[in-house]
Amino acid sequence: MALTTNLPSDVATLQTLLQDSEERNGRKDDRIERLEKLVADFKRALFGSKSEKVSTDQYELALEDIEAAIAAIHAEDEQDVSPLARPKEPRRTNRGSLPQHLPRVEKVIAPDNIICDCGC
Known part of the structure; x- marks a missing residue:
């Protein structure tokens, strides 16, 4: 519910934010479908029956295609930043010493016995 404090009160602005959000969700759904297809193709190439298995050269080509697709998706993700999203702050952990008031x-x-059984 923290996002409600950052929302503008203008209805037109809210509608454009909603449309942008829906477009972003649609693009993400498309990316998910592409990634699922890539994973299915990769599994088929890796775990398919012997008649369906590909040679190592074709396997490397498939890996290159997957790497290129992943790089394209990462590039799209970098462009697709929500206007209301704040960068995540790292969790604060206290790994230092104990408080001074503790005894x-x-x-x-x-x-x-300092001498071991073997005599050394």
């Missing part, structure tokens, strides 16, 4: 207890545990 520090150092306990040294010495081994019972």
Whole structure:
């Protein structure tokens, strides 16, 4: 619900934002279909029966096609940025020391026997 605070109150602007969002969703659906087809083709080439398997040269060509398609999709994704989207902030984790108000207890545990059984 945080997006509602950033929305404009003008109806025409809201309608254009909605149309842009629907167009973006349509493009994403098209990309998903293309990627699913690429994955299906890749699986067929990799796991198909022996009569359907392709040679290694054709397999490399298929990989090149997949890499080119993925690069094109990444380029489209970079162009397709929502106007209201904010960059994600990294999660803040405290991996430093414990707070100063906690007591520090150092306990040294010495081994019972320093000499091992082999005599070294």
